Amino acid sequence: xxxxxxxxxxxxxxxxxxxRGMPGVSAETRERIAKIxxxxxxxxxxxxxxxxxxxxxxxxxxxxxxxxWFYATMLAGIEAVLREADLDVLIYHVEGxxxxxxxxxxxxxxxxxxxxxxxxxxxxxxxxxxxDLMGVTVVVAGGKIxxxxxxQIDDEQAARQAAGHLIAVGHRRIGLIxxxxxxxxVWTSEVLRKGGYEDALRRAGIPLSPELMVTxxxxxxxxxxxxxxxxxxPNPPTAVFAHSDEVAMGALRTLRRASLxxxxxxxxxxxxxxxxxxxxxxTTVHQSVEVxxxxxxxxxxxxxxxxxxxxMHVTVPTYLVVRGSTAAPAVSLTSQAxxxxxxxxxxxxxx
Amino acid sequence: xxxxxxxxxxxxxxxxxxxRGMPGVSAETRERIAKIxxxxxxxxxxxxxxxxxxxxxxxxxxxxxxxxWFYATMLAGIEAVLREADLDVLIYHVEGxxxxxxxxxxxxxxxxxxxxxxxxxxxxxxxxxxxDLMGVTVVVAGGKIxxxxxxQIDDEQAARQAAGHLIAVGHRRIGLIxxxxxxxxVWTSEVLRKGGYEDALRRAGIPLSPELMVTxxxxxxxxxxxxxxxxxxPNPPTAVFAHSDEVAMGALRTLRRASLxxxxxxxxxxxxxxxxxxxxxxTTVHQSVEVxxxxxxxxxxxxxxxxxxxxMHVTVPTYLVVRGSTAAPAVSLTSQAxxxxxxxxxxxxxx
Numbered sequence: 001x002x003x004x005x006x007x008x009x010x011x012x013x014x015x016x017x018x019x020r021g022m023p024g025v026s027a028e029t030r031e032r033i034a035k036i037x038x039x040x041x042x043x044x045x046x047x048x049x050x051x052x053x054x055x056x057x058x059x060x061x062x063x064x065x066x067x068x069w070f071y072a073t074m075l076a077g078i079e080a081v082l083r084e085a086d087l088d089v090l091i092y093h094v095e096g097x098x099x100x101x102x103x104x105x106x107x108x109x110x111x112x113x114x115x116x117x118x119x120x121x122x123x124x125x126x127x128x129x130x131x132d133l134m135g136v137t138v139v140v141a142g143g144k145i146x147x148x149x150x151x152q153i154d155d156e157q158a159a160r161q162a163a164g165h166l167i168a169v170g171h172r173r174i175g176l177i178x179x180x181x182x183x184x185x186v187w188t189s190e191v192l193r194k195g196g197y198e199d200a201l202r203r204a205g206i207p208l209s210p211e212l213m214v215t216x217x218x219x220x221x222x223x224x225x226x227x228x229x230x231x232x233x234p235n236p237p238t239a240v241f242a243h244s245d246e247v248a249m250g251a252l253r254t255l256r257r258a259s260l261x262x263x264x265x266x267x268x269x270x271x272x273x274x275x276x277x278x279x280x281x282x283t284t285v286h287q288s289v290e291v292x293x294x295x296x297x298x299x300x301x302x303x304x305x306x307x308x309x310x311x312m313h314v315t316v317p318t319y320l321v322v323r324g325s326t327a328a329p330a331v332s333l334t335s336q337a338x339x340x341x342x343x344x345x346x347x348x349x350x351x
Numbered sequence: 352x353x354x355x356x357x358x359x360x361x362x363x364x365x366x367x368x369x370x371r372g373m374p375g376v377s378a379e380t381r382e383r384i385a386k387i388x389x390x391x392x393x394x395x396x397x398x399x400x401x402x403x404x405x406x407x408x409x410x411x412x413x414x415x416x417x418x419x420w421f422y423a424t425m426l427a428g429i430e431a432v433l434r435e436a437d438l439d440v441l442i443y444h445v446e447g448x449x450x451x452x453x454x455x456x457x458x459x460x461x462x463x464x465x466x467x468x469x470x471x472x473x474x475x476x477x478x479x480x481x482x483d484l485m486g487v488t489v490v491v492a493g494g495k496i497x498x499x500x501x502x503q504i505d506d507e508q509a510a511r512q513a514a515g516h517l518i519a520v521g522h523r524r525i526g527l528i529x530x531x532x533x534x535x536x537v538w539t540s541e542v543l544r545k546g547g548y549e550d551a552l553r554r555a556g557i558p559l560s561p562e563l564m565v566t567x568x569x570x571x572x573x574x575x576x577x578x579x580x581x582x583x584x585p586n587p588p589t590a591v592f593a594h595s596d597e598v599a600m601g602a603l604r605t606l607r608r609a610s611l612x613x614x615x616x617x618x619x620x621x622x623x624x625x626x627x628x629x630x631x632x633x634t635t636v637h638q639s640v641e642v643x644x645x646x647x648x649x650x651x652x653x654x655x656x657x658x659x660x661x662x663m664h665v666t667v668p669t670y671l672v673v674r675g676s677t678a679a680p681a682v683s684l685t686s687q688a689x690x691x692x693x694x695x696x697x698x699x700x701x702x
Contacts, residue, residue, distance in 0.1 A: 058441075066430060067641070072423035079417060079444045088441050088463065090409075093430045112439065220630055253630050276627050279571055279604050290418070 058088045059300055060109035064121040066093050069246070069274055070289055074119050074142055077293020085301050087114075094121065097183050101127075110134045115300045117141055120152070122185055137303040141296035142289070143188055144313075149303065151295040151314040155189045158285045158318040159196025159241065162269045165283065165320055166239040167204045170328040171267060174201065175237035177226035177247055179218040190243060193271065197241055212237050216247070223250020231258060238329040239267035245274035245284050252280055252325070263327035273321055281324035292316050409439045410651055411460035415472040417444050420597070420625055421640055425470050425493055428644020436652050438465075445472065448534050452478075461485045466651045468492055471503070473536055488654040492647035493640070494539055495664075500654065502646040502665040506540045509636045509669040510547025510592065513620045516634065516671055517590040518555045521679040522618060525552065526588035528577035528598055530569040541594060544622065548592055563588050567598070574601020582609060589680040590618035596625035596635050603631055603676070614678035624672055632675035643667050 059082055063071045079089050090113060094103045104127035109116055115136055120143025123131070128146055131138055140150035166174050178194050180186050198208055214229045216222035223242055230236050231254070242248035248270030255262050262268060270277065273286035295314050302309040410433055414422045430440050441464060445454045455478035460467055466487055471494030474482070479497055482489055491501035517525050529545050531537050549559055565580045567573035574593055581587050582605070593599035599621030606613050613619060621628065624637035646665050653660040 066427040067420070067424040069418065069420075073418040075442075076417040076444060079442060083444060086459070088459070090439050091426075091430060091442055093427060093434060108437070108439070220626065249627070249630055275571065276600070279600055280630075
């Protein structure tokens with residue numbers, strides 16, 4: 001409402017009176033305010049104006065893919081904290097760019113909630129401005145958007161932990177399977193994790209090889225395709241860092257089908273510590289997703305109650321979990337022909 | 352409200368007037384109605400009474416474990432349909448028996464929603480009666496509770512498909528890993544799937560062996576423990592049907608750790624076709640969870656719009672997906688000593 005007031009050059013009280021059809025506002029002003037409010041898609045709801053301070057006792061959670069482990073677990077963490085405080089949780093599933101566009105265009109959550117939690121998803125500047133117009137608390141979970149209070153892991157650091165482990169056990173030829181979404185949009189975590197991988201290699205004096213970095217669709221199938229690509233190189237890597245555990249597990253499937261023993265012929269590491277990572281004996285970098293959700297919920301509780309959170313921006317630590325999918329490369333570092341290279345050469349010579 | 356009216360022996364209009372403090376109701380009647388309404392935990396909300404026909408345009412989804420694949424996927428299916436119709440989705444995470452008790456005791460969703468979707472969870476008769484008092488549409492997804500409109504698979508049939516496949520490829524000594532929740536409460540799907548397994552064996556003339564049926568906590572770890580138990584039998588099974596894919600994958604972990612080759616030494620089959628089933632080459636019975644969610648959402652849309660759904664009770668078909676975890680037992684059916692039995696005997700003779 002303050003936005004409408006600012007644009008119309010009147011007080012918010014005047015805007016409120018005008019939009020609710022109360023007396024004391026000239027016809028001209030009323031019309032001007034209605035026009036601006038309309039431009040801003042600002043619709044006064046009887047419910048919202050009835051409840052002081054916007055205390056709808058509801059929080060909207062905007063999530064890009066409910067059925068994926070990361071988002072579902074984050075949602076569980078958020079819900080637990082908000083439910084405990086007797087707040088209701090509305091979910092908005094906003095899957096692709098057009099869903100996002102429609103969501104931010106119509107902002108269906110406006111007038112219905114005290115706060116919005118965005119679970120890490122790409123938000124454009126115009127979308128962010130529309131969100132600000134809602135005038136509700138916004139918190140970001142599992143990532144960072146503008147300056148909104150947020151909770152996240154340090155994605156770059158997590159990637160350094162993963163790639164650093166491969167370097168520490170002796171690998172020099174290290175592949176990267178990074179991802180993009182189904183609309184080829186690159187997400188912040190993808191940029192940061194790639195950066196962490198590159199940084200770890202640079203610090204170890206290992207030159208970056210663009211052919212060792214492949215970009216695939218997120219998920220098991222993407223991971224499998226990524227490993228296909230890396231294995232088809234004349235000189236494949238001896239180890240691979242995958243964007244996340246689900247991508248890493250897809251890569252493991254390719255290795256199993258190719259009968260390439262893990263970790264003897266190929267080491268592989270992911271990020272997440274997905275519930276299935278242990279099952280698949282996958283070395284990974286653990287992140288506590290439910291904890292991030294709970295912290296996001298707590299940030300909302302503090303902010304809607306007028307309390308100042310102890311920290312507006314929380315980074316949850318990650319740590320390496322070594323399992324059976326990583327080991328030293330089969331031959332010593334000084335050798336110029338690691339087994340994967342030999343295999344590739346053998347395969348090449350058959351042509 | 353009709354419940355209050357019935358108990359008080361007055362019309363619903365009178366109840367409505369009495370509870371909202373409107374004139375035309377005697378003090379005595381007013382007091383009696385208030386007392387009954389209080390007993391029934393029926394609280395009139397200004398919002399609910401303002402909106403004709405309870406059109407809050409919100410639907411509550413009550414879910415026992417948000418972060419599990421089955422529930423998250425069901426939720427995704429429900430949300431997609433309701434969002435399309437511009438209805439908001441409130442989620443209530445109700446994990447254990449005490450959560451359920453508290454939820455049904457307080458019914459936080461009352462006065463806030465037009466409909467409630469219960470994703471398969473145990474509901475007692477008193478809880479069901481409280482739910483009925485809410486006077487909103489109730490739909491059950493992924494199971495059956497009382498006579499509420501519902502969508503589900505035929506759990507017994509799915510289990511027959513799974514166990515029947517093991518019988519068809521030649522197994523006679525077939526284990527069952529069934530589950531109970533962390534409070535040892537048995538869910539309907541567990542009873543039905545166990546029944547389907549027993550039925551498949553009986554039809555094939557295979558006597559039921561109680562020692563081959565183990566009950567574990569649901570999940571990967573439970574599945575691993577279940578296989579531990581079956582492998583410690585003097586005469587272990589040659590094949591195992593697990594309650595669900597996550598349980599089956601836990602059992603696979605035990606087999607891998609014990610270096611027992613699948614399917615050569617042990618066949619295993621689950622139910623779900625979980626996204627990770629293909630990765631783990633697990634034979635399973637496919638169920639379409641997102642479709643069940645979408646159908647539950649459609650049932651709600653029809654019912655809150657006053658339309659009669661084409662079917663009030665929908666059963667979504669399941670089908671067998673054969674992968675690499677099942678095969679004929681290593682020796683012919685006529686032999687009295689399958690390899691697992693031999694191994695067990697060998698192990699026994701070492702004592």
